[in-house]
Amino acid sequence: MSIHKFPQDFKWGVATASYQIEGAYNEDGRGMSIWDTFAHTPGKVKNGDNGNVACDSYHRVEEDVQLLKDLGVKVYRFSVSWPRVLPSGRGEVNQAGLDYYHRLVDALVANGIEPFCTLYHWDLPQALQDEGGWGSRGTIDAFAEYAELMFNEFKGKIKHWITFNEPWCMAFLSNYLGVHAPGNKDLQLAIDVSHHLLVAHGKAVKRFRELGIPGEIGIAPNTAWAVPYRNTEEDIEACLRIYGWSGDWYLDPIYFGEYPKFMLEWYEKLGYKPPVVAGDMDIIRQPIDFIGINYYTSSMNRYNPGEAGGMLSSEAVSLGVAKTDIGWEIYAEGLYQLLRYTADKYGNPNLYITENGACYNDGLEQGGRIHDQRRIDYLAMHLIQASRAIEDGINLKGYMEWSLMDNFEWAEGYGMRFGLVHVDYDTLVRTKKDSYYWYKGVISRNWFER
């Protein structure tokens, strides 16, 4: 057994997202989002689930903040529903929507919890989608206007801001693979979406600086690590393309003002390229204060130019390790490798783990307890790697576990549970799982033994 310690000022937290927990989808002036449209379309989400009610967090601010206070977190990462504050995506503000976030932020601050705000966690106003969504350059300025509204409204109250959650999911999972809203399957569109969101990110960061908003701003790519099947150039390059797809493609333009050459050449070989307009890359490369790392799993990949290799000629083969209940392989070493790679490539910037967690569908047992020992084991394995990274000089500043509570797991609906707190979706009763108590202990001690 060893002791795994963390720095005194380490920001322990948990994360959620608006569409996954709020509900109240058509209350108090909220506009429709692309996820309302997608989830209401038969066949898109398992069991026909949707976020109409979700965890009903819109009506349970005090109850949920009490869960956070009892847990002892220093920060709470949540996202804002853009159509709740700007029902049409731009123009007329919905004051009731802003009031909800003021209630939440004021309750957090009153309980000594720092708000960590994600501006965009996938719920684009449907009105903007009707004009082309992220495939249209018009959405760039709509996002910048939304960001400016939020910066001014919460100036001094919210000091940690994330522009986009998981750009790869926004672009490729949603517009090339068709798995998430709006459900397109068009590679050029996905490349266009990537570019437009990067320009929108840059414009928002630029306004954040120009407005003199106190605090820090960053972006949170999802980055699954990739391990080469054989130590050959072909397999290593196949892994770099997998990682480059969701990581470098977004972080290189921000840090270096250009897309990664090896990925540009790969797309151009297939007949695709980003719709760069003069000046775009200078906007994108606004300096940011941190990178948010969302890490869940890794893959083992090998070169395969055939169908099994897909668009990147990179075929995933099993790591031969245990999987969580959603089928993702458990590979904690990948978190360390990812942190190392990111630190080495981008000049050891400040990093937060903005999401890390596991899907285990343990249910309520006799006596109302939920013994999710597998989640505790998963978290411990990954926190060991986080502590190792810090000891190796990587500027890891905090860890936000996904997620505070079971919630709407996108195309999987409510069948997949990631929460430290169980939610009964019939009664909306919250029940703390064993992992909630374990994580509470880790936070209070700032170390753990394993």
Ligand SMILES: N=[N+]=NCCCCNC(=O)[C@@H]1[C@H]2[C@H](O)[C@@H](O)[C@H](O)[C@@H](CO)[C@@H]12
């Ligand atoms: N097909 N397929 N898909 C693979 C998808 C991998 C990327 N998905 C994530 O990282 C999502 C991230 C999201 O922020 C959160 O909103 C989600 O609830 C968690 C759990 O799913 C994770």
